[in-house]
Amino acid sequence: MKRFNKVARLPEFEKDLKQLLKRFKTLEEDLKIFIEKGLYAYHKLKIDNKGLFRIEGLGLEEVKIYKAKKFACRSLKGKGVQSGIRLIYAYFEDVDKIELIEIYYKGDKENENRDRIKKYLDGCISAKNG
Numbered sequence: 001m002k003r004f005n006k007v008a009r010l011p012e013f014e015k016d017l018k019q020l021l022k023r024f025k026t027l028e029e030d031l032k033i034f035i036e037k038g039l040y041a042y043h044k045l046k047i048d049n050k051g052l053f054r055i056e057g058l059g060l061e062e063v064k065i066y067k068a069k070k071f072a073c074r075s076l077k078g079k080g081v082q083s084g085i086r087l088i089y090a091y092f093e094d095v096d097k098i099e100l101i102e103i104y105y106k107g108d109k110e111n112e113n114r115d116r117i118k119k120y121l122d123g124c125i126s127a128k129n130g
Contacts, residue, residue, distance in 0.1 A: 003040040005096040012116060013100045020105060024075035027085070031103070034071055034087070039098060043091055055112070060121045065090050065101070067112060088112045090120070
């Protein structure tokens with residue numbers, strides 16, 4: 001069953017995922033489940049598990065960027081949703097589209113790459129005006 005019209009991945013996201021898959025073998029499948037269950041529940045069913053947060057203050061209100069802090073990764077046994085995997089994505093409600101921007105392990109770095117998010121948003125502005 002298709003939960004969103006489109007789920008796209010930035011090339012940088014693919015690179016992040018490839019690196020993390022070396023250590024966390026179940027991550028690809030965990031990501032699929034998270035999108036189908038977690039993001040669907042939050043965006044479509046309006047169920048807030050307090051694990052998704054909108055990143056504010058980025059300067060472009062039309063594009064909503066979110067950070068997922070509750071992400072279960074089976075490769076991190078015993079951690080459950082407190083695995084430390086973080087996911088940054090954009091959700092376009094009008095076209096029902098998710099774009100995956102960044103995925104990282106909190107043990108490797110503390111916060112999201114704000115420069116990458118700003119570059120992504122600049123691309124959204126260019127596409128809109130072009």
